[in-house]
Amino acid sequence: MLRIGLIGCGKISRTHREAMKRQADAAFVAFCDTDFAKAQQAASEDAGAAYSDVDRMLDEQALDGVIICTPPMFRTELIEAAARRGLPILCEKPPANSLEMARRTQEIISQYNALVSVGFLFRYYPLVDRLKALIRDRPVAYVRSRYLGHVVNNPVFEQTKTWYLRKDLSGGPILDQAIHVLDLVRYLFGDVQKVSAQGAFRIRPSDTINTAEDTVTVQFTTCSGVLVSHSHCWGHYRWVDELEVTGAEFSFVLDLNAQRLRGVDGPEEIELNDTTNGFEQEQSAWLEAIRTGNRSLVRSTYEDAVKSLALCLAINRSMESQQAEMVAV
Numbered sequence: 001m002l003r004i005g006l007i008g009c010g011k012i013s014r015t016h017r018e019a020m021k022r023q024a025d026a027a028f029v030a031f032c033d034t035d036f037a038k039a040q041q042a043a044s045e046d047a048g049a050a051y052s053d054v055d056r057m058l059d060e061q062a063l064d065g066v067i068i069c070t071p072p073m074f075r076t077e078l079i080e081a082a083a084r085r086g087l088p089i090l091c092e093k094p095p096a097n098s099l100e101m102a103r104r105t106q107e108i109i110s111q112y113n114a115l116v117s118v119g120f121l122f123r124y125y126p127l128v129d130r131l132k133a134l135i136r137d138r139p140v141a142y143v144r145s146r147y148l149g150h151v152v153n154n155p156v157f158e159q160t161k162t163w164y165l166r167k168d169l170s171g172g173p174i175l176d177q178a179i180h181v182l183d184l185v186r187y188l189f190g191d192v193q194k195v196s197a198q199g200a201f202r203i204r205p206s207d208t209i210n211t212a213e214d215t216v217t218v219q220f221t222t223c224s225g226v227l228v229s230h231s232h233c234w235g236h237y238r239w240v241d242e243l244e245v246t247g248a249e250f251s252f253v254l255d256l257n258a259q260r261l262r263g264v265d266g267p268e269e270i271e272l273n274d275t276t277n278g279f280e281q282e283q284s285a286w287l288e289a290i291r292t293g294n295r296s297l298v299r300s301t302y303e304d305a306v307k308s309l310a311l312c313l314a315i316n317r318s319m320e321s322q323q324a325e326m327v328a329v
């Protein structure tokens with residue numbers, strides 16, 4: 001059985017813990033959080049050991065890998081601690097909250113040749129594979145995506161994770177949320193050189209707690225020529241996350257929340273549903289890569305994830321400069 005350690009026992013770690021319970025031959029055996037009570041809670045629920053210090057956990061437990069679920073400002077030291085000990089890592093997105101941090105972290109990963117998977121779970125959705133197959137070798141005219149989230153006007157975030165509402169820490173809606181769908185755009189249509197974006201405080205005014213624009217619109221053209229627009233609002237009462245892909249004879253909408261792919265393909269109407277759990281899939285690909293040494297099973301390497309980070313940072317810069325910005329990698 002693969003013995004996995006969990007670093008960061010907050011909100012998303014629960015989803016990883018549930019997904020891990022459905023993995024054959026792997027389990028979380030140790031839990032670490034700087035807030036020791038959270039590590040203890042997880043350890044008591046899942047019958048593991050609790051730590052507040054990562055180095056102690058890694059020294060005392062004979063682990064086969066770690067999953068990192070800390071906020072994006074805590075990555076480099078944790079990745080280094082695991083990589084130095086030769087441990088494979090599955091790290092939640094985003095890979096960092098600045099390019100400087102990402103480059104430093106990448107150097108460490110390269111130095112130790114660490115296996116690192118970044119948690120872009122949509123890449124593992126079977127419906128994404130289906131969409132990829134449906135559009136293979138067919139020119140795509142445009143992509144339109146939107147992401148709505150109940151964040152700035154949801155008291156839960158203010159009460160349980162204020163770092164989320166601070167743009168200097170979370171990166172705001174583009175770096176924290178849109179990165180999922182923009183990474184998927186890169187996965188399907190390739191890299192981007194230049195972006196243009198506008199942002200505004202349309203739902204909640206800026207204040208000392210809330211410093212990220214809640215509403216953002218983005219436009220860019222991929223290097224492969226596809227025109228892309230993304231709209232984001234993280235002050236909407238529902239959660240919506242979808243991607244529309246249109247060409248001369250087809251138009252598909254992938255609803256990433258409902259996990260439904262609908263559309264038309266010439267005379268044919270398409271509706272596909274597949275609720276495969278993305279967290280479970282990304283974990284199982286990473287676990288299989290650990291077992292077999294086959295790194296190609298990991299669909300999002302750290303190096304590639306940094307390109308999605310760079311795209312999001314360019315969008316944030318464009319919002320501020322009110323000009324088109326180049327994507328720096």
Ligand SMILES: NC(=O)c1ccc[n+]([C@@H]2O[C@H](COP(=O)([O-])OP(=O)(O)OC[C@H]3O[C@@H](n4cnc5c(N)ncnc54)[C@H](O)[C@@H]3O)[C@@H](O)[C@H]2O)c1
Nearest residue numbers: 008009010011012033034035069070071072074092093161
């Ligand atoms: N893939 C997804 O769909 C998805 C969804 C939600 C969040 N996330 C990502 O997961 C990460 C965590 O988000 P969250 O909502 O769970 O945040 P959270 O604030 O609820 O939990 C983070 C936890 O990390 C702990 N922590 C901070 N620094 C630490 C350190 N150095 N060592 C050990 N523990 C430390 C905190 O005490 C906290 O308990 C973020 O990067 C976020 O973007 C991903």
